[in-house]
Each structure stands twice: as C-alpha cells, then as structure tokens.
Amino acid sequence: MNPAAAPALPRPAGPGPPVERPVPRSRRIFLPGLPFLAVVVLATFLRFWQLDRIGFNSDEAVYTGTAAALAGNEQLGAVFPIFRAHPVLFQMLLSFFVRGEVSDWSARALPAAIGVATVALTYLLAVRLYGRSVALIGASILAAMLYHVVVSRQVLLDGLMTLCATAVLYCIVRYSETESMRWLAAAGALMGATILAKETSVVLLGAIFAYFALTPTIRLRPRAVAFAVLAMGLVVAAYPLALVISGHVGSGQSYLLWQLFRRSNHPLGFYLSVVPAAVGYVVMLSALGGLIWLRAENGWRERLLMGWLIVPIAFFTIWPVKGYQYLLPTAPVLAVLAGRTIFRLSVTRRFARRGRLSRIVRLLTAGVVVVSVLLPTWITINAEPAGTVLAGTGGVPGGREAGIWLRDNVPDGSQVLTIGPSMANILQFYSHRGARSLSVSSNPQSRNPSYTPVLNPDLAVRSGEFQYLVWDTYTASRTKFFADRLDRLLTHYHGQQVYPRPETSGLDISHRNGPVVVYQVGPS
C-alpha cells in the first residue's frame, strides 16, 4: 500500500498533556550555530564587497609582486626581488593565488579570507574566555570593525600576523586552563608563524612574558617552556635559513639596519589620533571602560588580554616607525573585551532576574554597538577615492589606471621617473616597466635598500635614461620639495602630457586633470 494514499489518522479529541517532540539532532547543532554563521557571512560580505574597486597601494604591489616572483612570474620577478624587508610567509601563501594571471581580486582574496578566519577564531577565543554570548558580540564587532575590515581588504602582512597572534592567544588560554605542555608548544609554534608573517610581532613575546610573570597561579613548567621555545625557534628558523640557502644574507642584514635606524615617519600621538576612530569610539570605550567597571572580576583572562593590548601599543608609540596597520593584533582583543562589557550591561542586577528583558537589552546594546562600527565601515568601503590617503588605509586612486595605460601604450623597456617610491612600486607592478623615483636618498643609510637613487635626475633625463615622468597627488601632497623638482624637469625637458588626455595643448603644470599624470620627455 502506498503510504501517501493512506487516510490521515484522526486527531485525539480533547485537551491532553503536551507531547514533547524530540528535537532532531541536525537542528540541535544547526540552530545555535545560526548567529555565528550570520557573523561569518557579515565578515565575508564586508571583506569581499567590491574588493578590487581601487588599485593597489605600494605595499600591496610589492607583496603581490614578490608572491608573483615566487610563483615564477619572470616579468614581475625582474622588478620585485623575493627578499626585501620582511619574512615571506604571507607572500609564499599568496604565490599559490597568483600563479598564471595576477589580478587584484585574486591577490586580495587571500587576506580577505584570512580576515574572515580571524573573526571565526576570535569567536572561539571568546567562547573559551567568556562563553558563547560574549563571543557572538565580540565576533560581530570584529566582523564590522573598520580597522580590521580595511586592513583585511589589502594585500598586507598584518592580516596573517593577526590571525596567528589570535591563535597564540587561544593556545595560551588553553594552556592556562589545562597546563598541558602541548598547548604551550602549540603557542610557541604559532608565535613562530606570527613572526614569520611579520617580524614586528616579536613584541608580543613581551606580552606573553608579562602575562606569565604577573600570573603566578598559572604554573610554567620549564620543560613546557623549553618545548615552546624550541617549537618557536624551529619555525622562525625558516627566515634565516631561506636567506642562507639562497645567498641573500647581506640583503637581510641591510634591511634590518635600515629598519632600526630609519627616520620617524609619524608623530608620537599618531596611534591615539588614528586607531580609536578606526576601531570605533564606542568599542574602545566599552573595552577599556569594562576593564575598570568590572575590575573586581578581573583575573588571568583580563591580565592576558590587557598585556596583549598594552605591550604593542606602548612599543609602537615609542618606536619611531609607525604604520596604520601595525596595531591590528589588538583588534580581536578589543572586540572581545567590548563584547564582555556589553554582555555584562544586560546582566546587571536590574535585568538579571528578568530573563526576557535582559535578552532584549543585550540584543539592543549589541545591535547599537555593531551598527555604530558597521556604518563607518560601509561608508569607507563605498567612498569615492580621495586624492590623498593615509598609507595602509587602502589602495592609491589612479595608480592602477596609470600603470595599465603605461603597459598598453609605451614601448617595452621604457623607464619612468616618479616623485616617490610608492608610486614607482605601483607603476612597476601594473606596467611591467622600470620606475625609479626622485625622493630616494643618495645616502645608503637613509633609504630602503630595495630602491636605487637617481643621483643626478637632470643628467638622467637629459641623457634619455627616463622617457616618462609621472606626477601624482598622493606623493605630491606629502613632499612638495620633490614635486617641485619634478615640475622643473618637466619644464626643462619639454614635458608633454600623454595621460590622461590633456585638456589644453602645451605643458600646464598648474592644472592637472587626474590624480596621476604621465608626461613624455625628450632631450633638449
């Protein structure tokens, strides 16, 4: 008999005891995971939305160029050496994404995916520390946080460094819970990976040291420490080992010296003026205010998180070389701490006994905070490109378009002279033409060892070493001296605007009709 054709059984008449239907296993697992899935979808959307709207900035061009060189791209390999200022773990991973055709999207997809993974890992970390509710709020904040979204959308080393650093935190939390040697060894190995992602993360060792030194309740067994240090050492050994095998020890040393003694690029209060706005004032207030408000409950967890905040912030504030994205490893910590505070707002005495009200207050508060960080993020990733941008906050407008124009319109082997090395890197990446810049110092101690100075720009242009001169808003706004020098060369050597199409005939350096302008020059 066909079961579908069977008559329906009559319902039992009259009220009866409620029948408890067993919840299917799939639903038991799936339903609680839904909010987390929503957070991951939000994180993915914000990191992949119009990912290649604006072309690369200088760092992105260099890292992608290095990855392409590792992948065997001869054109980019001739321009971008494999060993520059940093270890190349990220570039090595990226090289698998840029085999064959190199596109902005394929290169940026990796850091964007790493950003999403960091959000998921932050959730796991927060679950371990404060439970699932706090984890959801913290992960939502990180998913929408301008600071993390903006850096994750760029081909930068800091995204991978932050993922590895968050994993180190997770392992330390597991060690603190279990005192199991394997978690400390895992933390050591991951710390090694963090350093391989970006060597500046070595300052986080200070945070780990401070945590164990200030938390005597967590026993630190010498054998566990030895294993952790060994694991870290073995992982980090890849950096010098690769340099030794390929015979580039000298270049590694010159980069180190240059990094140690280079000039300050931002004032002391740089991070104070930039990071709170990028993280979100409400998030900052929640995270730091919560530490004070809930100080009675502060324990090893908060000590660990505070160390993870204070050490890098203090170090990079004092360190003369500052970058917008250098403090990214603190973003997951701030998100978790903010989540903790927001969660506790809804379980104060006033609401604790009213379960539903408490839930509504929790949802509302979390919603308001997440929206407060989501709005600036959405506005930023959709904003029209501005002429001047802070390094590390996104692509450089016009660079990609000018580079592609050069690739399509100027002969192979042409040499380009730019105002600064950032635009030179971008143009080299997109145009596959050689580019050097005016502002590279002739003093070896004051310049990045990757760059070659133009010792006598006037002679170089006169003798036909450069055929094209490029002016750009991004660099001209940062160094008026060299921008003026480029203008003088244009005047002396009959500069003719070739990109974008000039509005008037003849050279007009007082009015430029694009963020990047290319001029052809000839000997006098």
Add this chain to the structure above:
Amino acid sequence: MRALSRLTALLAAALLALVGAGYPVGASGPAIGDPASPVGHQATTPIQHFIFAMQGDRSFDNYFGTFPGADGIPAATCQEYVAGHPKKGCVKPFLLNPALPGAPVAGATVINRQWNNGKMDQFVSAFRAQGRDGSTAMGHYDAAQLPFYWNAAREYVLFDSFFSSSRSGPTHNRSYWVAARDQTVTISPTSADPGRPTIFDRLQTAGVSWKFYVQNYRSKETYRSASATDPASQPGRVPLLNIGRFIDDQELNSHIVDLGQYYADLSAGTLPSVAYIATSSATERTARSVVSGQNLMRNMTTQLMLSRYWSSSALLLSYDGPGGWFDHVAPPQVDADGYGLRVPALLLSPYAVKGQVNHTVLDYTSALTFIEKNWQLAPLTARDALAKSIAGGFDFTSPARPPAILHGTNGEPPPAVLRAPAAARAVFSAYGASVVLVVLVLLVAGLMPSAQLRWRMRRMRWRMRRQKHRRIGWRIRRRGAHSAARWRPSRLAPQPDDRLAESLR
C-alpha cells in the same frame, strides 16, 4: 554617367592591383606610400622614413669582433710589430677594458699600408713605420663598453660585411655617403661647384622631403671658412657644406639644420622621408666620445621609437672608416678606390629581422641604392647602381614589430633575477617545512588528548627499555602502565566568570 562609373571602377581596380603587387601589409602595418611624397615617388616599401647616421671611424672588429655569430676576430690573430719579421714579436687582440687608450688616428697612408693589397697584416707595423706604437690598433670593445650597440645588434640587424666605400679616409667616405663618388678632390675655397648630383639633389628634384641634421650646427662654417679635409671640422663631417649650391641656395641650405630639430620634428610630426645625421662632439672617434656617441644614438633611437614614425621608419648607423683599428677581412676590390675596410653597421627598424647577423657584402652606397629603389630615383654613379641594397635586412612579410626601448646597460639579466628560481626554492623549502611543523604541533595539541599522549609516550619508553633489557638478558617489572589513570584534566578551579557564563548559557 554609366561610363564614368565604369572608369572609376577600373581605376580603383588598377590601384588595388598595384598595391597588391607590392608588399603584403598586415592590418596593423602602415599604408604604403608617403602621402607627403609626390605621385611617382612614393615609398615602395613600408619604410616611409629612412634615417642614416654616420659616426667617426671604427672598424668592425673593433666594435663587434667578439659578437656571437658575427665574422669576428680569428682565434690565432697576432699582428707583427715589424711586417715580415715574426721573430720581433706580435700583438694579439686585447679588450679595451678598463684601459681606454686614445684612438690610433690613421690617414689614407696608414690604412692602405694596413690593407697591404688585401693581406691585412700591417695593422701594427704601419704605425711603427711612422715611429708610433701601433699596439692600440689591436684593441677591441665588447658588450660591457658598448651595451646599447650590442643590445641593438641582438634585437635588430648587424651587418658584418659592410665595408667603407674608400680606403682614402673619413672625408672621402663621407663623400660616398651622399654622392656615391669621391668628390673631395674638387673641393677648394676657390673651386667651382662640382655640379655632380648627390642623393639630396635627386630627392629635391623628385619632391621627396629630406633633411640633414648636424649636431651643434654652425651655419657659417663651410668649406669656405674651414678645412674640408679635416674629419673633425664641420665641412669634413657634412659633405653638403663642401658644395656651393647647398650653401648659397637658400632653399637647399634650409634643409641643413641642427640636430635639436630632429627631436622637434619627431614631436611635431614633420620628420622628412630621408634624413642624414652627422654628429660633432659625439662622433666616437676618441675613447671618451664612445660613451657620449652611444648615449646620443640611444636617445635618437628611443625618441624615434616613442614617436608616431616608428612603425614606418628605419635607422641605419655606420662609421666613416676603420680609423686604423684592426679588422681581419680583406675588402673586395670593386674599383681603384675601394672597397675600404669593414665598418660596423646596424639597422634598426620595426621591419628589421630580429637578431640577424647579415653577411651580404655592402658599403655606404648600398643605403643609397635602397633610397633610390624605395623612392624610385635614378642611381647616382656606377657604384650605387651595382651595389646590393640593405633591403636584405628587412622582412616586409611580417607586421611591424612594436618598439622596445634599448638600454644603455648590458643586456644580461641582473644576478638577482638569475637567482630568483633558487631563492623561490629556498623559500618554499624552508617556509614550507615551518608550516608543516606548525600544523603538526597544532594537530598534536588539538586532536590528541593529553592522557592518551602521555600514556603512549610511557608505553613507547617502556617498550624501548624492554627491548634493550632483552638484548642483555635482564628481566624487569613493568612500570608505569597504569599512569594514565592518575591523570587529572585540570587543576584550575573554575573562576567566577566561568560560573557566570555557564549560568547564563
């Protein structure tokens, strides 16, 4: 009306047939025939602009004697100090690096003695006969000193059987350059205009545009005020300034302009069909001017490549004599005056065969032959009428090659690029091993419960000990087998936050 349209159709068909009978031109190739040229004298090849630059005296072996694939310096070469006296020693060819001695400076007497009726055996002794040390004549350059020229030869055409037209010296050769004959004998401040035609007379008559670009041009310096036989003087370098009509006729004289005009013409779109170039400070006669000459030629080539003319032009670069430098090839005897010794010659054009070493026997008049055939002009003398054209260096069946800027540095890739694959291998090995290590440690940490791990390690240790004791015949008690039972997951008491979190979950 119908007859008119039929006539138009016939004319169109005839025109198409004429064009089709010429050279196949790709879709991207230029149209045949310079629109500016008069009917009957339009270019018959895609080359609508021909530039011929003449530099100071250098022999082929001096510049390209070690160029791969070229007829270069034979291995056993050694020129005797004193001809016919091998016991007095000889000089082998040597690289002019880093020492760059002064040029040997050779006139007709020395060159003829070096030639020695085709024996080519007195390159050193010819100087010693004059009381000079002729060792310098055996010096030669290579890619390190001539990076641009060698890069150009690798990319375009190098002629290795291109001879100077005369053994009488640079000014005589320059006369052949423009007139296919030696007319320097008629020059003197009082002499009448020789009246013999040059290629520019032919072009002028045919209405084909031309210009003579002179570096640092001084319009007053002609054969009337300076020596016409001194290769360093302006009339010595610019043969037209030895001919009265090119000085006195304003129309003709207006075609002789400063080299700066070359760049202006490229930029303004006024490059003539035929252009000759004579340098002054960058002639490459001296060791010092080799660098400046090379830079100048690089600049001129680069600017041509960047201009609208590249796809329809050709640039021939040659030298006005051997200058006393060694060359091992005996020139063919075509008449009483020549040929002279071999000189370097490079042809750069989008239609030039890529990296060809052309072995056709040519001289300066071969360029005149090409001009005459391309613009349908009558030959000047028997020399150019009989000379083979340089057209063998072109491949008009292929579309024009896009320009590629040639650099003034050695074409070999830098060491960093050469080492890139090795560096990539090192990175993948070292960093790959690190990644594997991290993954393994994480797997151990996350997947294997600690008690199990500890128990396994103890069992393994116990097994190893048992095997060792078995070997030496001992009996031992099994210890530590129950250690896993003593394991405690954590000694940390739950903290206030844990309890709070658990209660609110």
